[in-house]
Ligand SMILES: Nc1ncnc2c1ncn2[C@@H]1O[C@H](COP(=O)(O)OP(=O)(O)OP(=O)(O)O)[C@@H](O)[C@H]1O
């Protein structure tokens with residue numbers, strides 16, 4: 001075979017299409033190999049995406065590949081296609097996406113110890129101990145049906161596994177994997193989870209079920225070396241099961257036979273900075289490229305996903321009841337705190353319910369989506385408020401550390417002993433966060449063992465795992481926390497869930513806020529009564545008569561999702577339109593808005609030129625959280641009736657935006673989560 005003389009190399013540079021380099025005679029690269037090339041005065045690691053025998057580049061300007069990095073197999077054609085798709089879809093250069101998708105080790109110029117490091121990465125994983133051989137459960141009919149459907153699937157097959165909380169979705173995933181392994185013993189499975197904190201429990205469950213199948217996890221809590229190790233093990237087929245957060249979607253698994261996206265509605269599948277990809281959406285694309293089944297599981301599927309079930313793009317698998325015999329869903333009562341005699345913000349109903357549950361020696365979860373002691377500190381004499389000097393928001397009072405902390409930019413100072421404006425010494429915390437509720441609980445139930453789980457208590461490595469282990473071991477009576485306590489955990493003895501302060505989410509101007517509140521409520525309700533204890537849920541809210549609570553009382557996702565879809569359809573909003581957001585920030589909001597006005601003009605002209613009537617561009621506006629870390633931010637919303645129309649517009653518009661040449665920093669978010 002004649003060797004090619006030129007290689008096209010993708011590089012991590014915005015807007016830069018892959019560049020052509022000469023191949024030295026001693027090298028025989030493959031498509032998918034990494035290499036080091038000169039770029040201006042720098043040397044960069046690039047990815048070879050094509051080979052050819054000729055080039056139109058002037059021989060004097062041709063540059064040569066400096067070093068070929070082919071000690072590992074080249075990335076697969078499918079991996080290249082996936083990253084290329086993501087690049088086109090999210091408006092980045094192919095190199096930006098593909099290089100960024102590699103673990104740091106593989107995108108850094110090799111140092112002197114490169115070979116030894118590679119060798120170390122290839123060392124086998126230490127055997128982990130299996131807790132106890134898991135007994136074989138008999139699947140119920142619905143579970144059985146779900147497993148069989150996927151077992152019979154041919155080629156690309158997208159499924160939504162919609163199962164009420166505690167309906168045994170995890171068991172279904174495990175059996176789906178099992179039947180895949182029976183058919184293809186060397187198959188690989190990619191199992192995506194929204195949060196690192198959910199991986200230990202799940203990993204243990206998978207390990208117990210498949211003691212012989214090598215597995216690894218991949219998430220941002222791992223050191224660079226560990227990430228590279230997992231990535232390489234997946235690539236070289238030394239592991240068969242990869243459990244990971246969104247970044248794991250960019251693993252390259254040659255024998256991939258099944259993808260599971262657990263809790264598919266979770267926001268953390270969408271990257272919030274850099275390349276703003278959705279791992280869930282890319283999972284669908286990957287399954288299509290690999291021609292395999294993909295399972296999106298949730299008790300509360302996102303409306304995007306639900307509408308695709310409704311229009312027949314995805315197949316629906318339903319689990320309508322709890323899996324453990326005798327287990328039922330909690331009964332709901334909504335208590336209006338208005339005109340009630342509150343004790344430290346708690347209604348008598350909540351207090352009684354907690355006391356009763358503690359008497360029965362069962363566990364309580366208190367869910368409050370706000371960490372810290374109080375969201376704001378105020379001076380009652382002059383009206384001073386604890387504003388963050390860098391953001392258009394308040395710094396949160398953290399009593400135990402004696403600090404004011406901005407949850408948006410991280411700014412913090414020791415808390416004032418007197419008002420910085422008027423000198424008054426009696427500063428007052430307003431509202432309550434998890435710390436304050438914890439303090440209240442300690443005062444009201446001094447005998448109870450109370451544990452708070454939120455981002456503040458779980459920063460140390462393994463802290464979250466240890467905390468949840470304590471709950472599982474029955475060492476905790478009351479668990480108070482943020483969303484972290486609502487997700488995924490299979491608690492045995494929780495029989496009461498109390499929800500405080502959900503109202504902020506119900507009156508928000510963000511149109512997705514209510515959808516999220518519903519998902520939160522359903523999920524947290526789902527932590528109670530999983531093992532047959534009669535369970536209760538008490539929500540303090542002023543909006544007890546809303547549709548959301550009627551649906552929650554029945555645990556009727558379908559009813560509420562259909563209701564929301566109807567509203568969205570009437571409003572012609574997502575998922576009935578596609579959106580993209582152009583965001584600009586600058587020290588001065590005026591300049592950010594000015595740039596967006598130019599962008600609007602360019603875009604409007606382009607639409608006219610394209611005779612594209614499926615796309616609408618709205619006027620630029622300051623963002624809801626206008627100032628963040630001293631940057632003033634504005635946004636421009638684009639909506640289109642189809643993804644194709646959107647893609648056609650964005651591609652050209654993006655190029656033209658780059659030509660505007662502004663000092664304003666801007667980014668594009670395709671399918672934004674918040675507008
Ligand atoms: N067929 C079955 N028979 C008995 N118990 C079962 C069966 N299937 C699952 N279970 C048990 O039911 C409990 C809940 O299952 P699992 O955690 O898989 O639910 P889930 O649907 O993932 O819940 P969630 O969405 O709330 O996280 C687990 O303890 C599991 O062992």
Ligand SMILES: [Zn+2]
Pocket residue numbers: 388389390391406407408409410411629
């Ligand atoms: Zn701030």
